[in-house]
Amino acid sequence: MPTIPDRLSVRARETQESPIRALFSLSKRPGMISLAGGWPATELLDEPGLGASLGGLTASERREILQYGATSGDASYEQACRDWLADAASLCLPGHRFLSSTGAQQAIDLVARAVVGPGDRVAVEAPSYPAAIACFRGAGAEIVEVPSDDHGMQVDLLEGVAGSRPLKAVYIVPTYGNPTGRCLSMERRRKLASLSAAHAFFVVEDDPYAGLGFGSRWPLPVAGYAGEGHADSHWAIYISSFSKILGPGLRAGFALLPADVGAAAERSKQTTDIHSARWGQAAVSRYLSDARMPSQLDRLRGHYAARCDELCAALDRELVPLGFSYRKPEGGMFVWGSLPAVDSRLLLDRSIAHGALFVPGGSFFAGNGDPSTLRLSFAGADVVQIREGVRRIARAAAELLVN
Numbered sequence: 001m002p003t004i005p006d007r008l009s010v011r012a013r014e015t016q017e018s019p020i021r022a023l024f025s026l027s028k029r030p031g032m033i034s035l036a037g038g039w040p041a042t043e044l045l046d047e048p049g050l051g052a053s054l055g056g057l058t059a060s061e062r063r064e065i066l067q068y069g070a071t072s073g074d075a076s077y078e079q080a081c082r083d084w085l086a087d088a089a090s091l092c093l094p095g096h097r098f099l100s101s102t103g104a105q106q107a108i109d110l111v112a113r114a115v116v117g118p119g120d121r122v123a124v125e126a127p128s129y130p131a132a133i134a135c136f137r138g139a140g141a142e143i144v145e146v147p148s149d150d151h152g153m154q155v156d157l158l159e160g161v162a163g164s165r166p167l168k169a170v171y172i173v174p175t176y177g178n179p180t181g182r183c184l185s186m187e188r189r190r191k192l193a194s195l196s197a198a199h200a201f202f203v204v205e206d207d208p209y210a211g212l213g214f215g216s217r218w219p220l221p222v223a224g225y226a227g228e229g230h231a232d233s234h235w236a237i238y239i240s241s242f243s244k245i246l247g248p249g250l251r252a253g254f255a256l257l258p259a260d261v262g263a264a265a266e267r268s269k270q271t272t273d274i275h276s277a278r279w280g281q282a283a284v285s286r287y288l289s290d291a292r293m294p295s296q297l298d299r300l301r302g303h304y305a306a307r308c309d310e311l312c313a314a315l316d317r318e319l320v321p322l323g324f325s326y327r328k329p330e331g332g333m334f335v336w337g338s339l340p341a342v343d344s345r346l347l348l349d350r351s352i353a354h355g356a357l358f359v360p361g362g363s364f365f366a367g368n369g370d371p372s373t374l375r376l377s378f379a380g381a382d383v384v385q386i387r388e389g390v391r392r393i394a395r396a397a398a399e400l401l402v403n
């Protein structure tokens with residue numbers, strides 16, 4: 001007699017729980033310091049600004065956004081997102097189709113459904129964002145890991161990867177990425193765009209951290225190079241989100257897609273959630289058109305830069321003497337490092353006992369990742385918690401190293 005677990009779909013059985021989400025309940029324990037989540041700092045979210053922007057809506061506009069809306073998103077949201085990208089990132093993709101999404105996460109999933117089928121090869125940098133890998137796997141992809149260094153994915157290696165058997169897509173978080181905080185160099189961005197045209201694979205560029213450069217630098221996205229010299233073969237898919245800069249509870253994201261991919265993703269969205277919440281879209285579009293974003297980004301960058309400095313100083317003091325190595329990021333939310341001779345999953349177990357959380361690096365690899373790596377977030381904790389959190393992790397590491 002089959003059991004209920006036997007009757008789950010293969011896809012449901014094979015989808016793993018997100019290793020980062022699994023730490024969520026632990027982070028709520030009294031006294032626990034979490035350097036684990038990719039969460040923005042709650043106290044830095046601009047609730048007054050969003051409230052004022054929403055307060056500017058008339059009663060009839062508010063009633064209107066309680067009604068069903070277009071699957072692709074509200075026209076005012078599309079215009080505000082396109083204007084913002086043109087202004088902040090110098091990115092204009094007028095021929096691309098716009099799709100509003102319930103966070104960047106949904107856009108990744110819709111893209112995976114639109115372009116990936118069983119057995120298709122999708123390349124990701126190693127390490128990469130695990131919930132994206134899960135979307136591509138869910139669509140049946142074979143994941144190919146491409147190593148990365150201080151300048152991001154080693155794009156040169158893609159030539160061999162794509163040459164051996166066709167690639168369907170390359171997924172990349174090129175700017176202050178999760179988990180490494182690194183930026184893909186300009187040369188590699190250009191090369192990636194030209195390889196995608198030459199080998200006919202999509203570049204799925206996931207860019208939610210680009211606004212968080214400490215020096216306010218927002219590098220030209222890979223999509224900005226695509227089409228250079230290949231005007232008729234524009235394989236760029238650009239995804240972004242307001243989760244990290246305005247608030248993840250808004251679930252406001254979007255994608256710019258080649259027309260046929262956009263149409264397919266929109267059909268999928270119709271059966272997923274019909275459309276994304278219109279109050280979130282309205283809040284964001286009003287916020288952008290009220291020109292509140294530049295000062296919010298300045299505020300976040302200032303605080304995150306200070307928290308990053310604090311985290312790196314604490315690491316230098318407490319963990320580097322134990323052999324820890326890392327590279328200081330220039331933006332985003334994360335520091336990535338390695339403590340050789342220590343399995344970071346065991347280190348996490350000990351750290352939990354000492355009252356601190358981080359994410360073991362193995363979670364960010366599609367295959368067997370380097371077990372000595374770990375990701376620490378400086379965004380969600382204040383400077384006192386950061387100092388104490390690292391002290392606790394170092395105490396746990398010292399115990400492991402003597403045993």
Ligand SMILES: Cc1ncc(COP(=O)(O)O)c(C=O)c1O
Nearest residue numbers: 038103104105129173178241243
């Ligand atoms: C690289 C990356 N992409 C997408 C997401 C999901 O973001 P959203 O809240 O917009 O769905 C995250 C969240 O941590 C992320 O790090």
